[in-house]
Amino acid sequence: MxxxxxxxxxxxxxxxxxxxxxxxxxxxxxxxxxxxxxLPTGARLPTVRALAQAMDIxxxxxxxxxxxxxxxxxxxxxxxxxxVVKASQQWVGEGRGADQAMWPAIDLAQNMADPRxxxxxxxxxxxxxxxxxxxxxxxxxxxxxxxxxxxxxWPFVPQAWSTGAGGAEAAxxxxxxxxxxxxxxxxxxxTAPRILDAMADLGFIPLAVACDADGPRPDRxxxxxxxxxxxxxxxxxxxxxxxxxxxxxxxxxxxxxxxxSGKPVNVVEDDNTGPLALQxxxxxxxxxxxxxxxxxxxxxxxxxxxxxxxxxxxSDLVLRTRELRSGGRAVSSRILQDALAYLVNDARSERxxxxxxERYAQRQVRMIEALNERGADLVASxxxxxxxxxxxxxxxxxxxxxxxxxxxxGSRCYVMPVQGLNRIRVATSRLPDDLGQISRLADAxxxxxxxxxxxxxx
Numbered sequence: 001m002x003x004x005x006x007x008x009x010x011x012x013x014x015x016x017x018x019x020x021x022x023x024x025x026x027x028x029x030x031x032x033x034x035x036x037x038x039l040p041t042g043a044r045l046p047t048v049r050a051l052a053q054a055m056d057i058x059x060x061x062x063x064x065x066x067x068x069x070x071x072x073x074x075x076x077x078x079x080x081x082x083x084v085v086k087a088s089q090q091w092v093g094e095g096r097g098a099d100q101a102m103w104p105a106i107d108l109a110q111n112m113a114d115p116r117x118x119x120x121x122x123x124x125x126x127x128x129x130x131x132x133x134x135x136x137x138x139x140x141x142x143x144x145x146x147x148x149x150x151x152x153x154w155p156f157v158p159q160a161w162s163t164g165a166g167g168a169e170a171a172x173x174x175x176x177x178x179x180x181x182x183x184x185x186x187x188x189x190x191t192a193p194r195i196l197d198a199m200a201d202l203g204f205i206p207l208a209v210a211c212d213a214d215g216p217r218p219d220r221x222x223x224x225x226x227x228x229x230x231x232x233x234x235x236x237x238x239x240x241x242x243x244x245x246x247x248x249x250x251x252x253x254x255x256x257x258x259x260x261s262g263k264p265v266n267v268v269e270d271d272n273t274g275p276l277a278l279q280x281x282x283x284x285x286x287x288x289x290x291x292x293x294x295x296x297x298x299x300x301x302x303x304x305x306x307x308x309x310x311x312x313x314x315s316d317l318v319l320r321t322r323e324l325r326s327g328g329r330a331v332s333s334r335i336l337q338d339a340l341a342y343l344v345n346d347a348r349s350e351r352x353x354x355x356x357x358e359r360y361a362q363r364q365v366r367m368i369e370a371l372n373e374r375g376a377d378l379v380a381s382x383x384x385x386x387x388x389x390x391x392x393x394x395x396x397x398x399x400x401x402x403x404x405x406x407x408x409x410g411s412r413c414y415v416m417p418v419q420g421l422n423r424i425r426v427a428t429s430r431l432p433d434d435l436g437q438i439s440r441l442a443d444a445x446x447x448x449x450x451x452x453x454x455x456x457x458x
Contacts, residue, residue, distance in 0.1 A: 021057060023068070031069070108428075112427070114356070128337070128338040128342070157289075159289065161318065162311040162312075165309075166307050170297065177321045184228045186229035188234040188235065189210055190414055192413070208224075222261070235270050238279070268294075271295060275353055277357075281296075295311050302340060370438050371445065388449055390410075399448040405445075
């Protein structure tokens with residue numbers, strides 16, 4: 001069993017940030033954090049001695065605060081698990097049917113960031129204000145500070161850089177730069193609905209490239225190129241919905257297929273999960289530097305308000321993304337670019353990202369374990385969703401919706417409807433941390449996905 005508890009150093013930093021000097025102030029601060037879910041259910045609190053030392057206050061001050069919080073039912077001390085935040089009552093319902101989930105509406109369709117796991121932006125934005133080029137009329141499609149911050153983790157050395165206002169816009173610009181409207185474009189299948197939606201908006205004719213555990217299949221990519229594909233779009237890691245990250249060997253094979261075709265097929269790599277992915281991104285750009293455009297989103301890791309995604313790749317493709325953005329006149333704010341650069345380089349922010357990465361992975365693992373205890377046969381992946389077979393997609397979604405649970409339709413991940421293939425997508429980033437709530441969610445999901453089918457479905 002994979003156990004990834006919340007880092008105690010992260011919790012200590014969160015508590016000490018306010019500089020509370022007495023027991024009453026500490027109780028007030030902790031109560032607010034728990035009710036705002038900045039300290040979620042199950043978060044392990046530091047020991048009395050460790051927190052007192054970190055805050056430079058008396059251990060008795062911390063002990064008094066812990067006693068009050070324990071009396072108020074906000075924390076509990078377990079024999080071996082230390083002191084933790086108790087399960088919130090906000091999800092517990094009254095007077096609802098036995099077949100209904102015991103909580104208000106919960107959205108498991110959207111792969112959204114948990115605001116409690118995002119790093120604070122105050123220092124980052126102040127750093128962004130230090131850019132000496134502020135207010136100058138020159139356009140900076142990427143600041144030198146942001147370029148230097150992201151370059152060490154880029155999967156190849158790009159010929160040019162740029163930015164977009166978030167991952168969705170940057171990916172859209174990259175798609176449009178890679179192929180003319182109305183072109184045939186190869187795309188991995190299944191893939192993220194947002195990719196198919198953008199392709200439809202651009203008038204692309206999609207050619208499906210089936211995937212296996214290592215990524216898009218080279219033979220299917222070759223078929224798509226033979227049919228006239230002008231570009232190829234795929235996710236290099238944390239693939240939605242399958243959850244794989246493309247292997248180095250598969251990247252070489254895909255690059256060789258494109259090279260052997262002798263055709264100028266451009267490649268777009270859409271790295272939407274970015275720094276929260278468990279695996280490193282591998283890129284075709286190592287093999288085809290003149291035909292690649294790589295997009296990395298940072299919104300899920302650092303917050304959508306930064307509105308900055310990074311684009312790197314072949315010069316002509318990157319320059320084309322700049323032209324497509326309001327005729328080359330629009331650029332991302334220098335303040336936001338340098339704020340992101342600060343966060344990427346800041347040790348404390350990176351610890352928060354590491355904690356978030358572990359917490360997201362832990363939530364997925366706990367849900368998988370709960371489903372497997374009920375007859376499923378699932379394994380953890382690098383992706384942000386669970387890809388579950390169901391007896392009937394529509395029936396499962398309706399059943400869960402009646403219980404206040406929204407999930408994604410698997411059919412939206414395919415270029416064309418696949419007869420007899422029923423799947424649902426369950427996003428895991430906003431799952432509860434409490435095991436009791438996970439258990440009740442698993443009961444609801446299992447009941448829905450086997451609806452209308454008496455045989456074992458996994």
